[in-house]
Amino acid sequence: MKSCLVVDDSRVVRKVARRIMEDLGFSCDEAEDGQVAYEKCQVSMPDSILLDWNMPVMSGIEFLEKLRMLDNGDSPRVVFCTTENDIQHIQRALEAGANEYIMKPFDSDIIETKFRQIGLL
Numbered sequence: 001m002k003s004c005l006v007v008d009d010s011r012v013v014r015k016v017a018r019r020i021m022e023d024l025g026f027s028c029d030e031a032e033d034g035q036v037a038y039e040k041c042q043v044s045m046p047d048s049i050l051l052d053w054n055m056p057v058m059s060g061i062e063f064l065e066k067l068r069m070l071d072n073g074d075s076p077r078v079v080f081c082t083t084e085n086d087i088q089h090i091q092r093a094l095e096a097g098a099n100e101y102i103m104k105p106f107d108s109d110i111i112e113t114k115f116r117q118i119g120l121l
Contacts, residue, residue: 002120003044005028006105007037008052008062008081013104017050017081020108034063045072046081048120051098053082053089068097077118080105081112 004026006017011032018028029046031037035058037049047065053060055077060080079100080093090101100114115121 001027002048003029003046003050004050005029005037005040005046005076006032006050007031007034007055008050009033009050009055010052013052013081017106017111020111023108024112024115034058034060034066037063040066041070041076042072043115044048045114046076048077048079048115048118049080051080053080053084053093061092064093064096064098077115077120079111079114079118082109 003020005027006014008014009032025072031040033055034051051060053064076098080098080101082101083104085103095100099118102110102114
């Protein structure tokens with residue numbers, strides 16, 4: 001079973017995303033900020049990460065930049081899921097190593113489509 005780490009400071013968003021990912025056949029874990037996500041990835045690297053941008057402690061982009069420097073940190077497929085929709089944010093995310101970009105609000109069809117595009121479904 002493929003694994004997904006859902007990283008968002010909103011408990012509600014994490015729960016919704018977790019349900020969608022579990023319905024798609026993923027095992028899921030959650031993190032409330034980039035620092036917690038980074039610590040979890042140091043212990044066990046997930047197959048995929050659904051990542052918010054704006055979070056306390058460590059933002060999504062800071063997390064992604066640190067993740068990609070870890071041993072095996074290039075292996076997870078990272079999908080940003082955020083309200084940041086300007087081209088500068090999207091370009092920065094892709095340059096930092098994001099595989100896809102989803103705008104909030106999202107639904108199961110959007111997530112399923114993006115995960116198919118990056119080869120995880």
